[in-house]
Each structure stands twice: as C-alpha cells, then as structure tokens.
Amino acid sequence: MTYQSETGTQFSKEFTLQESIPQNGVERVLELLDSGRLHRYNTLEGEASEVSLLEQDFSEYTGARYCVGMASCGSALYVALQSVGIKQGELILCNAFTLAPVPGAIENAGAKPIFVEINEDYVTDLEDLEFKARESGAKYFLLSHMRGHIVDMDQVVDICTRLNITLIEDCAHTMGARWNGKFTGTFGQVGCFSTQTYKHINSGEGGLFITNNEDVAAKAILYSGSYMLYESHLRKPDMEVFEKYKKNIPNFSLRMSNLVAALIRAQLPVLEERCQRWNERYRIIEQELRKDENIRVPNRRDKEEYVGSSFQFTIKSTNVEAVKRFIRTCDARGIKIKWFGNLEPKGFTSRYESWHYIHAQDSLNSTNVILDYLCDIRIPLTFTLEDCIEVTTIIREVSQEVFN
C-alpha cells in the first residue's frame, strides 16, 4: 500500500548513498588489477600483500597485537567463536538487540544463544547479563555494539572477570569508537569489524578480526584459510604457535581479497575525520528530535566516544497503528525509517522472534517493548548538515500530524 501525505516538503536524497572511494584507493585497485595479484598469498618473493599490509595498519590503529583480514564481519564472528574454543551446544550470552549475522555466527558454530535484555538506551541490561550468566552458567558473551551504542565497558569487563566469561565484541558499528579512550574490540579476547558498504569503511564486503592472544590469532589465521602460507602474514604469532594447531584446524576459506584490502587501506587514514563528520550530523539530529515531545532520544554514557553513523529514537505513543502511520507518512515524504517493531522481517531482521532456527528463549519483556517503538535512520555522509535539519523537520512535522 502506498500512502501519500497531503502536505509538506519532500526529502529527495538517498539514505543509502555512501561517499566515493578516495582516489588513491581507486588507483591502488587499478594497479592490483593490472598486476593480476588479487589473492593475498599471490606475492613475489619478499613482498607483503595488500591484505597483510592492511592487517598491519589496523593493528597499529587499534593497538591490537594481531589482526586477520576476513571475508565479512559475520565470518570474523564465526571464526572468533571457533578460535576461542566454543564447542557444539555451548551457551553464548548475547544482547537481544542485534543483527541477524550475530545469531547466524552462533548457529554456524553449533552454539546456542541466550539473549540478554536491553534497556531504554538500547544497550545490554547488565543486571540481566549477570543474572542470566549465573543462571545458565554460560562462559561466553558475544557483545554486539548494535547501531554503535556502547554499554558501560568497565562494568562488562568486571562481570566477565568475576564470572570467568570470555568476551567477544561485535564492532560492526563501532569502528573508530572508544570507551574512555580505549577502542571497542580491545576489551575482550576478540574484536570483529565490518567493512560492508553501510559501515564506517566501505569495501563492499569485508571483515577484520583483532586479538592480543597468540593462540586465538594462530587459530583464526588457519581457519580463515591460509593454505599453510601463514608465514607471509605481518601480524602473526611466532611460527611455533602454528605448529600446535596446523593439523587440527580446518580451512574455512573466509579470506579477504587484496582488492578489498586496498579499498580499506585508502579509507583508514580518513576514518577519524569521518567519525567527526558523523557526530556533527548525529548531534544536530539529536538536538532537533529532543524538542519533539512524542519522541524519546536515548541518553549516551559519559565515557562513550561513539560514532553516530545512524540515529535511533523511540516513539512515546503506544498506539501501534499510529506508529505505523508515522513510518508510512515519513516514507511518503522521503524519510526512510527502519522500524524494529515490525514482527515480519522486511528489508532487515533484528528481532529474535523471527529467528526460528534458534532454540526457544524466555520472553524478553523489556526488549520487546523497546523494539516495538524503536525507529532507526541512516546518516550517510553524503547528507549535509542542512539535510539533517530537513530530515528532522519532516520527522517533527509528521509526528505532530500523527500523534497530536
């Protein structure tokens, strides 16, 4: 059904349009194409491949000892679970507000998620985390910094240390973000990042895996599909570490290509500047939507140095029909809102109820209510600051029209 709003301006920019690849990235890709050396292990004697160089760059950027290029963040998550030693049927705590690749990675690894409630600021409810950890005895926590909302990492580390829980971070939306000056992805055993088109660096597809643990790093390199050519990696453990595992670890062939690495390497130097531009846009939208009495804007934590590459807000009205009308009217005026309240997965899926392959979960009453009224918009850097004002003006006009 299409719904035409009678009045008002139309926003005409695309919410899915990213910036172009920097020129030096385009040139490097052309050089690689010219050389034909696109596979990470197709190197000349003594030459470091583009993927190895990227692993070095990203290690230096994050301060992590080891880095492994992967085909995607979802594959990095899967390899992370394998590399920290989870077994068939293992229980893994996971915040319920996440994206389908996260339960997908858990399923792929033969493990079982235990979803943890989120609070009204869209981050893990730490009391529920501790409660479910004790109740279930789960020894792993896959923390998804979903849509860039970073929970109190001091408390997470404290809980994990006290209960002997291995932490893995899904940083698909937090590349460049920090908690109290420390990069997300460096608080637990493994951090996984995405360079898929809608994340902070765009290489179409791609994932980065970081760890400080030499055993985990060696296993991840072997799982990624190193054809026993791991000696050419620049950010790898000593060769003896591989000896322990090389005959026991299957090759999952989840490598990154040199073309992808070239695209990422060209964008890494501009990441910090991009993050600032995202936050300028985020803060404008935040300030404008705060003025709307029908909308709740989440509070962010003092130590959270987030990257606002998308914006989430909660509709205060509990009239679901009105919420649907709000989304449709915004859509008709060019504002593309994702609504997490939709029980039928459409365009994306972030509700655990629609993941039927997962074993039955206790009902997550708080999370359900939060998702029912949760709205989400992308903030592409192709939007100017004026565009952000225009977006919020339309949202506020529609909110007035529908809820007042």
Ligand SMILES: *Cc1c(COP(=O)(O)O)cnc(C)c1O
């Ligand atoms: C995008 C995303 C992923 C997966 O990244 P891919 O590179 O597409 O596999 C995982 N978790 C979250 C929260 C994401 O948004």
